Amino acid sequence: MQQVLHHPIIERLRGLLFGSRARRGLTFTAALYALLIAIGFVYLQPLLFMFITSIKSPNDLLNPMVQWVPTELYLGNYLKAYRVLDYPNTLVTSVLISMTPSLLQTAVASLVGYGLARYRFWGKPLIFALLLATFIIPPQNTVIPQMLTYRDLGLLGNPLALILPALMGQGFRSAIFVLIFYQSFISLPKVLEESARLDGASDLRIFFTIAVPSALPAYIVSFIFSTVWYWNETFLTAIFLEGGVTTLPMQLSRFTQAYENLYPPGTVNIFDRLNEAVKMSGTFLNILPLLVIYFVLQRWFVESVEMTGITGE
Amino acid sequence: MTGRGSFRPEISLRVREALHGYGFILIWVLGFALFTALPLAQTFHYSVNQVTVTAASINLSFVEWANYTRALFTDPNFVELLVGYTIETLVSVPIVLIFAMIIAMFLNLKFRLKGVFRVIFFLPIVITSGPVIKELTAQGAASAPGIASLPAVVEFLEQLPRALRTPVEYLLTSFILILWFSGVQILIYLSSLQKVDRSIYEAAAIDGASSWEIFWKIILPSLSTATVVNAVYTIVTLSHFSENKVIRYIYDQTYDVQGGIGYASALAFIYFGVMIILLGIVYLFLMQWAKRKA
Structure with a gap:
């Protein structure tokens, strides 16, 4: 028995199945891929569900036999959702509303991060504590007085209501971006900056000509993440922009109401009533721009940590 | 000059x-x-005031702690919502952490099609927004498919004591939803894993350590800082999420005739307090754990 177990062929088979020091066995590889696919499915399933529901015709929706494979490609839901969302307008608004504060927030966060990383001054731990506080304090603890102030100034519904805080480093999740820049400036060598200083360059000049170009990845990553987070932020935008401009997520959150304005329930036939297929089309149209950005710029998302030189602290 | x-x-x-x-x-x-x-x-x-807002002005009348006592002792909903929030957070945080850690360790391995899986696993970073999650939950796309409605599971749930039932039920119905909150956490874990010098693993393997021992003795201790960061990040994200029931309640109360700005402000501060306590508990717990590991 012992002899058979240690036969060279059995040994090699065991190596293939269970792996050796040098390489992984088939069992491990199979288990790894099974788990990866299962987890991948968890993430893709809602998207697939959303997409498939959105192309179902009213007949398919009622048919209990049709689950994952619709009988036809029906685009009527998208046409309705497109109209209800007022897509071209809200899309442009969303892009502007999320990119403008992001740009300013990134610029200011880099200034602050650079100041914290390169200069010694009293009270730095306090600044870090306050940064953490701005991250932790729930928005509803600060939003009402801001809203009332904006109301008095006539800024409610104006994009300035989101731009002003971003301009002063208090935008949505600004603290994270300050920390990103702090980390990436601290990991950059100081030599160039010091020699420029000896040559008599001013602090701002050093910042703009040496520090900014060398931290370019941090700028790109911050800008992308900031844009996505602003796009997805609905609590602040709903409060500050209500009655003024309308973004895509805002329009999505009042989809039912908007739909019934366009297609009054009493007057349209049963196939034009609001159903989950139209709602899913609306949801899909809402995340479509994000998906496009994600797949085009995916390298910047998945490698963001390596690119900004964040070390995890 | x-x-x-x-x-x-x-x-x-x-x-x-x-x-x-x-x-x-x-x-x-x-x-x-x-x-x-x-x-x-x-x-x-x-x-600490009764606030009435008119078109022209904001009127305050001082009421001391009346808003707070009303929220904690008279309001029929708020305390219950807070308890629900606490349970949900305490259930979600370990799941997000463990899940993110597992995925990060997978992505730290070398295997074929890694790029494809990485793109899929980071999808939540882009998609997790209030209205989208709300629509998905409403359509039943957020729960673990069908598990919570299986007869055996329903029976099992009925056997459980009430205190245990709520967390387990929440776990089953929102499992996928919880996983959707782990995008950034995976990134943070991955960056910590990549900092560990690969030669340490090799040395340990040569000394005869099994993968299991390597995980507990080398990988886990090196992830302790990242775990604390991730725990804080997870709690804050979940607590700020715009579809969070407590936040919705506070928001509704702001515009409510019975509630008003003064009452909503008091609710916001109580909520903030609970959140700080939760953060404190989880932070102390993890610090204790990290110290023991080190």
Whole structure:
């Protein structure tokens, strides 16, 4: 028995199945891929569900036999959702509303991060504590007085209501971006900056000509993440922009109401009533721009940590 | 200009460096005062007042702690919502952490099609927004498919004591939803894993350590800082999420005739307090654990 177990062929088979020091066995590889696919499915399933529901015709929706494979490609839901969302307008608004504060927030966060990383001054731990506080304090603890102030100034519904805080480093999740820049400036060598200083360059000049170009990845990553987070932020935008401009997520959150304005329930036939297929089309149209950005710029998302030189602290 | 130049040499280099440093962070400090500290103080002021807003003005009448006592002892919903929030957070945080850790360790391996899986696993970073999650939950796309409605599971749930039932039920119905909150956490874990020198694993393997031992003795301790960061990040994200029931309630109360701004402010502060306590508990717990590991 012992002899058979240690036969060279059995040994090699065991190596293939269970792996050796040098390489992984088939069992491990199979288990790894099974788990990866299962987890991948968890993430893709809602998207697939959303997409498939959105192309179902009213007949398919009622048919209990049709689950994952619709009988036809029906685009009527998208046409309705497109109209209800007022897509071209809200899309442009969303892009502007999320990119403008992001740009300013990134610029200011880099200034602050650079100041914290390169200069010694009293009270730095306090600044870090306050940064953490701005991250932790729930928005509803600060939003009402801001809203009332904006109301008095006539800024409610104006994009300035989101731009002003971003301009002063208090935008949505600004603290994270300050920390990103702090980390990436601290990991950059100081030599160039010091020699420029000896040559008599001013602090701002050093910042703009040496520090900014060398931290370019941090700028790109911050800008992308900031844009996505602003796009997805609905609590602040709903409060500050209500009655003024309308973004895509805002329009999505009042989809039912908007739909019934366009297609009054009493007057349209049963196939034009609001159903989950139209709602899913609306949801899909809402995340479509994000998906496009994600797949085009995916390298910047998945490698963001390596690119900004964040070390995890 | 000349005046400034004349006494400049007298300022020591150290002070000058500090002044320039303050110059860089000045805009943030001003912003903090204007957009965080001042509104926070004002919200607190509202919370101890009855606030009535008219088109022209805001009227305050001081009511001491009445809003707080009303929220905690009279309001039929708020305390229950808070308890629900606490349970959900305490259930979600370990799941998100463990799940993110597992995925990060997978992505730290070398295998074929890694790029494809990485793109899929980071999808939540882009998609997790209030209205989208709300629509998906409403359509039943967020729960573990069908598990919670299986007869055997329903029976099992009925056997459980009430205190255990709520968390388990929440776990089953929102499992996928919880996983959707782990995008950034995976990134943070991955960056910590990549910092570990690969030669340490090799050395351990040569010394005869099994993968299991390598995980508990080398990988896990090296992830302790990242775990604390991730725990804080997870709690804050879940607590700020715009579809969070407590937040929705506070928002509704703001515009409610019965509630009003004063009452909503008090609710916001109580919620903030609970959140800080949760953060504190999880932080202390993890610090204790990290110390033992080290």
